[in-house]
Amino acid sequence: MTSVGTFRVCEPGGIPFREAFAEAIALPSVLATMLRSLIEAWPDDVYSQPLVTTRFLGSRTTYVCDPRHIHSLLVDHAGALERESFMLRALGPALGSGILTADGSHWRGQRRTSAPMFRPDRVRGFVPVIAQAAQDTRERWLREGSAFGERDILPEMMRTTFDVIVATMVSGDSQLKVEPFGRAIDTYLGQTTWKIALGMLNAPDWTPHPGARAGAAAARYLRSEVARTVARRRERGEPGTDLLGLLLQAQDPETGQALSDESLVDNLLTFVAAGHETTALALTWTLRMLAEHPQIEQRVLAEISGLDQDPAVDPDAADRLAYTRQVVLEVLRLYPPAPLIVRRATADIRLGDRIVRAGESVHVPIYAVHRHELLWNRPQMFDPDRFAPGAAASRDRYAFLPFGAGPRVCIGMGLALTECLVILATLLPAFRFVPAKAEMPPSQFRVTLRPKGGMPMKIVPRHAL
Ligand code: HEM
Structure with a gap:
């Protein structure tokens, strides 16, 4: 040994x-x-x-x-695998038995129901919404102008990707609030490392650990907010054509029954959580890597300036950003968010x-x-x-x-890549991102791969340079 x-x-x-x-x-x-x-x-x-x-x-x-x-x-051997108990111990209290955490026929049904939302034609249809979220971020930063100093880029990117996920998956009709929602996700993920470590060391489920109470409260908050979103949609009387609409109309292939409210919350929360934090991390690491490599940044900027139309009105914009896509993939190699x-x-x-x-x-x-x-x-x-x-x-x-493989490959892969490209194409021509510290922050496993201590950077409008 x-x-x-x-x-x-x-x-x-x-x-x-x-x-x-x-x-x-x-x-x-x-x-x-x-x-x-x-x-x-x-x-x-x-x-x-x-x-x-x-x-x-x-x-x-x-x-x-x-x-x-x-x-x-x-x-x-996909059929001879199941979710690990220590991951379920970490994620189950928030995500229940949704698409990410379920196995077998329960998982298959949820995957089949959600799949239409992520088909390439549907994702192309999301481009204007993604561009709008990026433009809102750009306008907000410009409004804040010279008073705008150094800040952690990760929550900024989370805000943008959260807007995208809410606009695309629940048609923006939700009153989900990004700040408290993001804080609750942080609190929840913060203590999952304890749950994972204790689970891997075979400690019993009830073993107390720091952050457990706050984590449980965060899970309750996240679930109740999402439950309210479901209730608001039910009150509206028609399901809608977004992810929530698909979930509301889904039937269990064996029983013919609709998804229970609990299952609706499990899935909607899974999509909101899995769908925005990972993409925000990819963008955060990309902005930092571009700041480290000015020649690569120049090539990206040249490619973006060669687009004949604004991404907001061109659903194919992402397809034309071949080099920028290579940059994002290389970032996902070195800093895979999952x-x-x-x-x-x-x-x-x-x-x-x-x-x-x-x-x-x-x-x-x-x-x-x-x-x-x-x-x-x-x-x-x-x-x-x-x-x-x-x-x-x-x-x-x-x-x-970076998106896994096999039948459990990330369902949101196409959406995530399109989102990264459209958001970069909107923000990079407007701002230079200057790292607050010379050293690259170390990466830290928190279920996702986060920059330890955040990613503080100065956001400098290019017209001010
Ligand atoms: C850069 C962004 C993203 C990365 C790196 C990423 C990565 C991954 C990985 C590695 C898995 C497989 C996990 C496993 O096999 O255990 C996964 C699954 C999943 N992802 Fe993503 N993801 C991203 C964005 C998204 C987006 C935008 C959505 C949805 C809006 C999403 C929803 C999901 C879901 C629901 C699953 C579970 C699929 C299943 O088990 O059938 N992800 N993701």
């Missing part, structure tokens, strides 16, 4: 008592690392080996880093020379796959040309999976 990272890499077979004892002694420091950022607790081998199996406190976890094995796991896929095997699964036994945990550490020595040349370097058409075609599709 070799010791790398926080968890120990193991070979199949038993572990000596001496090492079990050492694990128990190491427990507090393992917990501290996991709470700081789960990614730091991964074994170092996840950045250089195809498969890594660890054992800690008697539980085996296999990290799958080789694209062929990732395909085999998430596509070929950095980890976790599953539990429900049957034995063979991956190369390993067998993941039924009941064991299996992880696809997206963040590590995207920085893996065997898959990427100079993995730490920011180089959007990796996603130029020729270069991307010669790479295994499963070496790059």
Whole structure:
């Protein structure tokens, strides 16, 4: 057994008592690392080996880093996987049993119901709404003018993507308020690291932890706000053609019954939460990376200025931003907003020379796959040309999976990419973003991948330069 990272890499077979004892002694420091950022607790081998199996406190976890094995796991063996109990423990109190957290036929029905909202033609139809949200942000920043100093870009981007999600998924008729909603999501996610760490260490569900009470209150607030949105729509008397409308008209294929109110809230909250924070993170990391790389920023600006029409009136604008898209993809490689896929095997699964036994945990550490020595040349370097058409075609599709893969691939992928491009095309020509600190903030696992301490930047109108 070799010791790398926080968890120990193991070979199949038993572990000596001496090492079990050492694990128990190491427990507090393992917990501290996991709470700081789960990614730091991964074994170092996840950045250089195809498969890594660890054992800690008697539980085996296999990290799958080789694209062929990732395909085999998430596509070929998708039917032998379920949500991990510690992820459900973390997300369940807020998201219930919605599309992200459910399994089996319950998941399938919800996925089928929601799918029409995310078809490419529908997403193209959202472009004017996305452009409007970006323009509102631009106007707000310009209004604030010279008084406008340094601020955290992440909540700014969350506000913009929140407007998009509310406008597209609930037709903007909601009275959901971004600030309290965003604060509640922050509070909730903040304490999920405790729930995940305690769950991974097999501590019972009732184990008290810091932030538990505030987290529970935040979940209640989020659910009650969304329930009110559903109630307002019911009062209107017609379901509408947006996501909420689709959910309201959905029927259980087996029972023919409509979704329960609880299920409506589970799903709507899942879409609002999963749909805006991830995209805001992608935009936040992109603005910072462009500030670090002025030549790349110039190429992006040149491409945007070559658009013949404003994105607000051109649903195809995003298709014309090929280089900007490469930049966003390269940011998603280095800073994948959802950095980890976790599953539990429900049957034995063979991956190369390993067998993941039924009941064991299996992880696809997206963040590590995207920085893996065997898959990427100079993995730490920011180089959007990796996603130029020729270069991307010669790479295994499963070496790059910011949106996951297989039947549970992100349903909002097309919307997220279009959103990033349209928002960048609206904001970048108007402002320069100047980092408040020279060092890049470290990234931190909080279910999503967040910049530790936020992303403080100065937003300088270009006309003032
Ligand atoms: C840059 C932005 C985004 C990233 C990086 C991202 C990433 C991901 C990933 C990695 C998964 C798979 C998780 C797993 O397999 O366990 C996922 C699932 C999901 N995403 Fe996204 N996502 C983004 C934007 C969105 C948007 C805009 C929406 C909706 C409006 C959305 C809704 C969902 C939902 C509902 C699922 C669960 C799908 C299922 O289990 O069937 N995401 N996302």
